Amino acid sequence: MVSTKEIVAANSAFATERTSGKVFVFTGATSGIGAATMEKLASMVDTATFYVAGRSAPRFSPLRAKLEALNQNIRIVFFECNVSLLADMDAFSALITASEKSVDYLCMSQGALPFTGAQYTTESLELCVSLSYLSRARLVSSLLPLLRNSPRPRILSILNGGKETTLNTADLGLAHPGSWTPFAAIAQTTMMTTLAFEHLARLPGNERVTFLHAFPGLVRTGIGANIVAPPGAGWWQRVRAAVLRGAVRVMMFLMGVDVERAGERGAYLVAGAGPGAGPGLAEGGAWLVDDKSEVAAGPVGVLERYRAEGWPEKIWEFTVGVFERVLGAA
Template sequence: MSAYFCPKAGTIVSLADVRAYNSTLKNLAPGLVAIFVGGTSGIGLYTAREFARTTTSPHIYLVGRNETEATKITQELKTINSKSTVDFIKKDVSLLRKVDEVCKEIKEREKSVNLLFMSCGVLTLNGRDGTEEGLDRKHSLHYYARMRFIQNLAPLLTAAAENTDPNAALSRVVSVYDPFIGRANKPDFSDLALKSTFSLAHVANHSSAMQNFALERFARLYTKTAFVHEQPGSVETSLVKMPLVKLLYFLMKPLLVEKKESGERHLFYSTAPRYAPKVKADGKGVAMGADGVMGSGSYHLSWSGNAHGDDSEVVKEMRADGAEEKIWTHTEEVFKKVCEEGGMY
């Protein structure tokens, strides 16, 4: 790994520190493979721009539904870095079977994946929007689809981590949502899919808490890959086009994280040794893990890169009650019913 500047663990990461580290990424091996799910707008796009700008001959996959925007973004990224390769995969990943199709295509083309970056989602004030697979669309994008991507691509992430060239061994998953909602509230374990108890507050809580425990499980199973669940703060995205959201953004403008800064920070969270996989966390400058163990491989980050450990009484109660096992048993049931049996959950 190239030389880097690493601020003290447990502290807010300044933008100067972020830029100091990102400037070293040109020293990484050429040809890093990054997948941006939700990469045609918002934080995924901002991060893809910085990944193209700071790495050598990257291969970038954009996964989304907007082919028109993807064509523009592909040209933009090629302008930023003429040696980059950019591929767009058009799929509605609120459907788990479409997630499987995306992963199948990538696995046929790549032997390893260095970064899986997921910011897919939908802003809606409506009630439950059931997909043809029986899941709520919002809940699927914020939880089930993301976990299916990880499950499918874990072997390629591991292959990247095992590269004999240390400058090519980056292996990381970043899920942009909010780990802190689920640290303050328990999900309804009798209705994790929100079939009968749906509300916008419940889907936010369930998506957050379920991700938290699932990512810890992945970090324990795949110790050569780091898993980051990050709350991005207030960032301008394509949702600002909605009238009500546009007004809120106008009022909040002084507090917003600027687009380029957001991309720079998310690139840092996607690459910096501060958030190392468990097997590479040597205790020097690594962040506090989500379970309270330094360098455990699963991290809960605020928008400024501050890592938070297991300091929530609610989380401790859920751990004692077997939350991880309950959540993952349910998740596997959904995957089996939808992906393996081709049915509805």
């Protein structure tokens, strides 16, 4: 385990370098782990540009004020959008591409607990699959040209790295009746993230890009509040959602770590003091990172099977197919 003391020391060392002019991109960072990671990074750089995607500029205002108080030299560009929509991710990346020649760091942490049943976006994509995988994959693919222009590009997807189990190879989008369950959604997005990152890391031109799929562990965030019954739900669904919401809160309180500590670890990974840049580890490539901030191998035999069957490439072919179906030729 990389101790909190070691992480604080590494982040402090990064801060003493007085890094200037870097471009950071954040999704899912208006609250929870993403926000804590962004706050920590704000205190670790001299000057920087932070691009932040989120639903509401007014709701972001208190966090913006906090970031500006931490570092007056940060330029914050907030883009109001729905991060579950591929079209909105395209608009976000277009904003960045129009203003920047390179992106140095991309941190993605958007998501929702899928325990109240399958829900669908206006693009007819299952919400959990879109938030946890498809919208992230779209942003990565759109920003890769700018990331390649950075001397040390890093991508961090905070999700479930190292917890891979199975993949529904017959229904990758979990669109068929009976495919979707809460645990199937978690397993599917976890595996697709890992395999897609492995595929992208091997593509020509991406050799210097570091892809990190990290599991943060249980963190005391407000994500449990998002467990609500869908509109029009019956009384039993509302009761079930309330019970689950309470159970998550109790579990987080008893077993979770403080969000500030998770943010410290997130900044450690984004800034490059962690896996993919430590002793004996070359920069670039795809890495799984556990809640101890160490490189994880994943369950024995699970990933090897899907790699042998060519699923990293198949996953990306499916992903591009979704992009084309939802967004057209773009």
